[in-house]
Amino acid sequence: MAEHDLSEPKMASAQTAPVVIGGRRLTIEEVVAIAQGRATVALTGDAAWRERIERGAEFLRKHLAAGATVYGVNTGYGDACVVGVPPELVEALPLQLTRYHGCGMGRYLEHAETLAVIVARLNSLAFGYSGVRGVLLERLADLVNLRILPRIPAEGSVGASGDLTPLSYVAAALVGEREVAYDGQLQQAADVWAQLGRAPLVLAPKEGLALMNGTAVMTGLACLAFARAEQLTRLAARLTALCTVALDGRAAHFDALIFEAKPHAGQAEAAAWIRADLAGRHDAPEQRLQDRYSIRCAPHVIGVACDALSWVRRDVENELNSANDNPLIDPDGERVLHGGNFYGGHIAFAMDSLKTAVANLADLMDRQLALIVDDKFNNGLPRNLSGATPERAPISHGFKAVQISASAFTAEALKLTMPASVFSRSTEAHNQDKVSMGTIAARDCLRVLELTEQVAAAHTLAAVQAARLRLAMNPQTTLTAPLAAFVDEVSTVSAFVGNDRPLEAELRALTARIASGTLLGTHGEGH
Incomplete structure (x- = not known):
């Protein structure tokens, strides 16, 4: 692969219609167009979609308040799912997840690859089964449209429990940690958000896991x-x-x-x-x-x-x-479903x-x-x-x-x-x-x-x-x-x-x- 290019990524023409995320299926060609700088993204304006996203996050909050146990929200991660997390530490847990997974190695993904990864993660979360807030989706869209690109090491994922380590760099960028490529140079994510007049995102209880526990790296690269x-x-x-x-x-x-x-x-x-x-x-x-x-x-x-x-x-x-x-x-049936959709077998084959x-x-x-x-x-x-x-x-x-x-x-x-x-x-x-x-x-x-x-x-x-x-x-x-x-x-x-x-x-x-x-x-x- 080519060396990691720090020059300013190509921006789509103002005349190019953005690719709409939410309430529809995305195509490979749309991901490639975004990755190559020929298109931007826009979250759908459909009110029912936005209401469903917020309803999922609100159900999760109520479910936790009622004393329910939800994996990765008030338990430890992976094998540590048997470890209960005290209520006073639940808010701190997502940031812990992003930090200890900051151990990727190998080459850094190129700009087009990074954009494809972010779009794949954004689109998955936009289906409304992840319990994340709308603001998280908006910030992911900002990474694409403002070309704030996390510096993602390519190596460190086994492809089940998702692309945890490489996706931790996307989560870290949102919370203002680690390096990003922006305006033609490597900068600290916190400095970039400050330049833009925004505070880094504070992750809600499941949002660290939702960002990282998925197949977005392999899927973006596959596109x-x-x-x-x-x-x-x-x-x-x-x-x-x-x-x-x-x-x-x-x-x-x-x-x-x-x-x-x-x-x-x-x-x-x-x-x-x-x-x-x-x-x-x-x-x-x-x-x-x-x-x-x-x-x-x-x-x-x-x-x-x-x-x-x-x-x-x-x-x-x-x-x-x-x-x-x-x-x-499940915001409609008000259920929490523990399963294995993070497994990337189809992409692997x-x-x-x-x-x-x-x-x-x-x-x-x-x-x-x-x-x-x-x-x-x-x-x-x-x-x-x-x-x-x-x-x-x-x-x-x-x-x-x-x-x-x-x-x-x-x-x-x-x-x-x-x-x-x-x-x-x-x-x-x-x-x-x-x-x-x-x-x-x-x-x-x-x-x-x-x-x-x-x-x-x-x-x-x-x-x-x-x-x-x-x-x-x-x-x-x-x-x-x-x-x-x-x-x-x-x-x-x-x-x-x-x-x-x-x-x-x-x-x-x-x-x-x-x-x-x-x-x-x-x-x-x-x-």
């Missing part, structure tokens, strides 16, 4: 992972089409009937993308009868990822639109599965790249796609090192596909004795995505170079409008490689565009 994986499926299809042209391959491999005969929806969708990018291309009798698997079977590889994304969306959006803390407060599908995209693109640079297999293109003049050809190596680096990125991505969810650890005095590892799975998935985006950037530069070389070699070769536009767009980042030159800066720039969704203009808004 970002989904969008990036979706973009990679589309890019892999486009690069397959471009490689088909560059290798003088066969468009017939993507005929619709082939995919009607084996009706996996994602496979058919990937083939349709490739077909559209090759529209009008005619195969010649002298062409190789069958292209190699990495070209011919590309829809079958990409299609697995496409189909996986359909159920990954279902599970991520269900988690996003759930009350996932414990206990739940989704992220473990998605990172495998994405790693297969890395492997596919790496194999295609290996084909187009190798003059034994690339049907007449120069060795290593060198664009050098004949005089300098003997000392020119074109994309040789790029292919080696892409192979390294791919190997690392493949190595990281070991599922995290099967490595449950019994912890916290065997109270948390079966845990999801969902946040580790989500972080692993993001790392696999990062490596795959690097493979995609390397492959993109090489495929564009190969297409330009083929066009120069064969005047009868043409590009469809989508492929021509794509080649032109990539060329604004990296010009044709004639004489050998370092390509790191161009690879980094292109990788960033792929990760943000701007190369294909998707912005995480679907195919």
